Amino acid sequence: FLKANTISLKTLQENVSKFYDFTMQPLDGEVVINGIINKNGDLDLDAQSRWLVYEYSLNKFTFAEKIRLKLNKIEDRYILNSYYFSTYLDHDRIFFSKKPSLFSYKDSQIVIDNLWVNDQATVLGNYDLKKGSGLFNLTTKAYHYNDIEADIYADAKLRAYLTKESTKVEGEIELLKGVVTYQAKKAHY
Numbered sequence: 001f002l003k004a005n006t007i008s009l010k011t012l013q014e015n016v017s018k019f020y021d022f023t024m025q026p027l028d029g030e031v032v033i034n035g036i037i038n039k040n041g042d043l044d045l046d047a048q049s050r051w052l053v054y055e056y057s058l059n060k061f062t063f064a065e066k067i068r069l070k071l072n073k074i075e076d077r078y079i080l081n082s083y084y085f086s087t088y089l090d091h092d093r094i095f096f097s098k099k100p101s102l103f104s105y106k107d108s109q110i111v112i113d114n115l116w117v118n119d120q121a122t123v124l125g126n127y128d129l130k131k132g133s134g135l136f137n138l139t140t141k142a143y144h145y146n147d148i149e150a151d152i153y154a155d156a157k158l159r160a161y162l163t164k165e166s167t168k169v170e171g172e173i174e175l176l177k178g179v180v181t182y183q184a185k186k187a188h189y
Contacts, residue, residue: 002045004033009052026055043073057164063087078103080115093147094118112136120144121156132164142176152178 006012010028017024029052035045049067056062070081080101087093097116104111108130115123120143127134138158145152158171 002033002035002037004031006031028053041073042075043071045069045071045073047071076104076106078105110134118143125160127162132162134162136160136162138171145178148181150178150180152176152180154178 007030008028009031010024013024013027016022029049031047031049031052033045033047035043035047037043047067047069049065051063051065052067054062064085064087067083067085069083072079072081080097080103082096082098082100084094084096087095095118097119099116099119101115102113103115104113108128110127110129112123112125112127117123117138117140121138121140123136123138125134125136127136136159138156138160140154140156142153143156145154153176155174155176156171158169158173161168
């Protein structure tokens with residue numbers, strides 16, 4: 001059985017690094033983890049965090065809060081059964097899925113076979129942690145987006161190229177119906 005609770009992932013990593021040789025990640029946050037690790041390495045995990053911050057480049061950070069996830073690992077395959085988080089500094093945008101997403105991790109490569117975004121869009125692709133680069137494809141039909149900028153339904157086929165220096169997104173978005181608001185009028189969350 002696995003049970004962990006820390007108010008700082010950074011401090012936890014520093015303490016663990018005193019006993020084990022591993023590369024610390026530029027990640028901090030408060031985390032509660034409950035799970036089971038079988039003898040063969042399979043995993044059944046529930047995790048929650050009030051906040052996380054990741055330094056993706058020198059003095060450049062991304063934030064998330066209200067994080068909840070349920071994850072299983074079977075051999076080298078991961079199943080993200082459900083997740084929920086909001087992007088702290090970006091109008092509290094909420095991302096979630098109650099549908100299972102599939103990915104794998106091996107030799108610094110994250111391969112996403114199917115990642116659900118708000119139960120409406122799917123992402124496929126890969127990311128190389130050592131090189132800091134990746135390619136992702138997002139597809140969706142009649143995606144409903146409702147926030148301060150717009151209340152729309154759209155089909156989309158997007159491709160994102162990520163490097164440590166830049167992000168490039170290209171593709172097609174077809175507006176099916178809705179209203180795009182150039183001046184925010186909606187009270188937010």
